Amino acid sequence: MTQLATSEATTYPPAELDRRFYAFVVDRLVAWGLYAAAVYAAYRYLIEPGNLGGGIGLVVGSVLVVGLGFSLLLGLAGASPGKALLGLRVVAVETGAPIGVGRAVLRSLILGVAALPTFGIGVASLAWTAVMDRGEQRRGWHDLVTHAVVVDVRPAPEVDDVVEDRPRQVVNLTAMRLVPAAAAPAPAAPVPAAPTPRRAAPVDAPRPTAPPTAPYAQLGPPLVAAPRRSAPPTSPPTAPPTAPPAESAVPSWRVAFDTGEEFVVAGLALVGRRPEARSGESVSHLVPLRSSDMSLSKTHAQFQVTPAGALVVMDRGSTNGSVVIRQGVSKALTAGRPTTLLAGDSVCFGDRRMTVERA
Numbered sequence: 001m002t003q004l005a006t007s008e009a010t011t012y013p014p015a016e017l018d019r020r021f022y023a024f025v026v027d028r029l030v031a032w033g034l035y036a037a038a039v040y041a042a043y044r045y046l047i048e049p050g051n052l053g054g055g056i057g058l059v060v061g062s063v064l065v066v067g068l069g070f071s072l073l074l075g076l077a078g079a080s081p082g083k084a085l086l087g088l089r090v091v092a093v094e095t096g097a098p099i100g101v102g103r104a105v106l107r108s109l110i111l112g113v114a115a116l117p118t119f120g121i122g123v124a125s126l127a128w129t130a131v132m133d134r135g136e137q138r139r140g141w142h143d144l145v146t147h148a149v150v151v152d153v154r155p156a157p158e159v160d161d162v163v164e165d166r167p168r169q170v171v172n173l174t175a176m177r178l179v180p181a182a183a184a185p186a187p188a189a190p191v192p193a194a195p196t197p198r199r200a201a202p203v204d205a206p207r208p209t210a211p212p213t214a215p216y217a218q219l220g221p222p223l224v225a226a227p228r229r230s231a232p233p234t235s236p237p238t239a240p241p242t243a244p245p246a247e248s249a250v251p252s253w254r255v256a257f258d259t260g261e262e263f264v265v266a267g268l269a270l271v272g273r274r275p276e277a278r279s280g281e282s283v284s285h286l287v288p289l290r291s292s293d294m295s296l297s298k299t300h301a302q303f304q305v306t307p308a309g310a311l312v313v314m315d316r317g318s319t320n321g322s323v324v325i326r327q328g329v330s331k332a333l334t335a336g337r338p339t340t341l342l343a344g345d346s347v348c349f350g351d352r353r354m355t356v357e358r359a
Helices: 017-047 052-077 081-086 101-115 121-131 141-145 173-178
Strands: 088-092 148-152 253-257 262-264 269-272 285-288 301-305 311-315 322-326 329-332 339-341 346-349 352-358
Touching: 017 052, 017 081, 017 088, 017 121, 052 101, 081 088, 088 101, 101 121, 101 141, 121 141, 141 148, 301 346, 311 322
Parallel strands: 269 285
Antiparallel strands: 088 148, 253 262, 253 352, 269 301, 301 311, 311 339, 322 329, 322 346, 346 352
């Protein structure tokens, strides 16, 4: 169990009450298991042989040692076995460091007195004080007395900011294969060369012994190759008309509040005690919510669906802030910065909760 640095611990979100309850149950099971082992050893090796005082002393000493061990872990490391298992730490509210052994012993005594002697009624009362805490840190009476706060130190989930995806051009490969290739031009008919007249040999003086030469035969008309008839152009096969690619439907989102109100998000929605739109702001949903502890601001937050189909939420500078809970991990929203929500997420606006689902 590592010790938290002061600058880091103060930035962690407060622990959810259900996780604190689970950590308390784990601590009680560990402690009761050690108590049971001490009682068994005392009875088997001391009380049964006849040493009653020694057996009682062993049991009482075991209870004190276990309680002191838990207090040392809580005061020096900020965690008990249950809190370490659930990813929680107990730190000083003013510094963010572990509360120290003295405060841890006092805190353990308060919880111990509230447990067994009161048959659990005291523990339930302490839990009720944490539920009714007017602040956002959910501190019970035992936390207020010891100036402590329980924080969630698990790694925050990856929450993506809004990213507008550009539409991608769809290429119909089937249509491209059906379109015929451009026909090659037909070869031009060869142009016959003009006949070249044969030049007669020069006539010399007549020779007595040579017979007279016969006149040349008249040449016929020049042979011209008949032009080849090009085959009639064949019409390219008509491709079936391709339907334009269907546009993907923008997903719709449904939100439900713990007050019972739910609706499909159709535009900008404002949440608060008495939400009001800014000048010139087009709002589709105004969601007024009641707040039992005044932790909800007048116009607390907003959410809407982007053109890409993502549901985004943004805190509008509320007093107590907004928290996104994804898979049991809490992350506080930064005011003025949109955050993308996923199906199954929950958002806490003060003491009110909204859940997100696909419509």
